[in-house]
Amino acid sequence: MLVIGGGVIGCAIARRLARDGVRTLLLERDEPGTHASWAAAGMLSPLVEAEEPGPFLSLLLESRRLFPEFARELLSETGTEVGYRDEGALYVGFTGADVLTLEERYRWQSAAGLPVQRLSGAEARELEPGLAGGVRGALRFPEDHQVDNRLLAGALRMAAVTAGAEIRAGVEVGEVLVEGARAVGVRTTMGERIDAAAVVIAAGSWAGALRGLPHAVPVSPVHGQLIALKTTPPLFRHVVHSPRVYLVPRADGRLIVGATVEQVGFRKAVTPAGILSLLGPALEAAPTLADAPLVESWSGLRPGTPDALPILGPDRDVAGLHYATGHYRNGILLAPITADIIAESIGGDQSRELTAFSLSRFSSLRPPS
Numbered sequence: 010m011l012v013i014g015g016g017v018i019g020c021a022i023a024r025r026l027a028r029d030g031v032r033t034l035l036l037e038r039d040e041p042g043t044h045a046s047w048a049a050a051g052m053l054s055p056l057v058e059a060e061e062p063g064p065f066l067s068l069l070l071e072s073r074r075l076f077p078e079f080a081r082e083l084l085s086e087t088g089t090e091v092g093y094r095d096e097g098a099l100y101v102g103f104t105g106a107d108v109l110t111l112e113e114r115y116r117w118q119s120a121a122g123l124p125v126q127r128l129s130g131a132e133a134r135e136l137e138p139g140l141a142g143g144v145r146g147a148l149r150f151p152e153d154h155q156v157d158n159r160l161l162a163g164a165l166r167m168a169a170v171t172a173g174a175e176i177r178a179g180v181e182v183g184e185v186l187v188e189g190a191r192a193v194g195v196r197t198t199m200g201e202r203i204d205a206a207a208v209v210i211a212a213g214s215w216a217g218a219l220r221g222l223p224h225a226v227p228v229s230p231v232h233g234q235l236i237a238l239k240t241t242p243p244l245f246r247h248v249v250h251s252p253r254v255y256l257v258p259r260a261d262g263r264l265i266v267g268a269t270v271e272q273v274g275f276r277k278a279v280t281p282a283g284i285l286s287l288l289g290p291a292l293e294a295a296p297t298l299a300d301a302p303l304v305e306s307w308s309g310l311r312p313g314t315p316d317a318l319p320i321l322g323p324d325r326d327v328a329g330l331h332y333a334t335g336h337y338r339n340g341i342l343l344a345p346i347t348a349d350i351i352a353e354s355i356g357g358d359q360s361r362e363l364t365a366f367s368l369s370r371f372s373s374l375r376p377p378s
């Protein structure tokens with residue numbers, strides 16, 4: 010088996026396949042885990058990310074349920090504690106429009122029987138005294154958790170290798186080789202042909218640039234800028250979202266503030282405008298942050314798709330070709346379920362309903378020539 014891409018998705022797949030006894034080679038153009046997986050904030054937030062009940066929310070929830078055991082397994086396989094934290098998340102509102110947004114979210118989520126609690130502003134401040142006095146109300150999602158994505162990426166890489174997968178860093182795939190309606194391997198940009206019984210496309214934002222694929226893979230980069238402020242002692246226990254920003258407290262006192270959403274191609278840069286757009290809403294949520302040292306800034310590229318849903322499962326026309334890309338805002342959260350889906354897909358198990366995530370939903374698009 011050959012996996013293209015060494016982010017959390019590619020490494021989770023390689024780990025799973027190797028654990029299942031499948032000979033697995035993962036190729037990564039740079040160093041594994043150094044792109045979107047590293048840039049993320051690590052929120053496991055189905056109830057913030059989904060806008061309605063349906064297949065996407067179900068997928069997020071299923072992966073969220075897998076996470077505690079996933080983290081425990083990684084600890085025992087690698088000795089790495091990946092920073093799984095289960096204090097929950099708050100979605101806070103400050104304006105009249107925010108209150109309406111919260112009410113609408115509470116309406117559909119409580120009607121669907123999802124774990125959401127409605128809080129007054131005073132109740133929210135009782136839970137998190139660092140919140141601004143102007144908070145008018147909040148939703149609490151006790152089952153929306155977080156993980157340290159950088160630790161997770163390192164642990165998954167190590168776990169994949171420990172399980173027997175081979176990882177080759179610094180090897181860029183240029184073309185997927187298809188013969189007689191079957192994927193047979195890849196050719197690297199250095200001209201090396203590598204044969205494989207099956208190929209998994211887990212190349213994130215770069216998936217659409219691979220040559221040789223039978224269909225267009227409409228993944229494009231969506232730039233996100235983030236900063237970290239130092240709060241000692243930590244300002245929050247919950248992950249805090251407002252409609253304009255999110256604040257993710259790490260155990261070491263760093264508070265991650267994210268993230269911009271920009272369509273600027275493959276350009277990665279932290280800009281004054283980007284930082285300004287984060288700081289205003291961060292101070293609105295917690296004015297004491299005005300004095301917190303700014304200790305880090307970075308950015309990354311989310312692999313976006315036209316409908317913001319991932320592309321998962323087998324190619325409709327080419328045997329041995331599988332997709333695990335386009336995870337957009339939820340690559341960290343979706344890593345465990347994606348590994349399961351690809352293992353099933355490679356094993357020929359078609360019992361899972363994947364229509365909403367199949368590449369063929371974009372069948373009117375033409376492949377790159």
Ligand code: GLY
Nearest residue numbers: 233267268338339
């Ligand atoms: N998952 C949050 C983001 O993509 O900014």
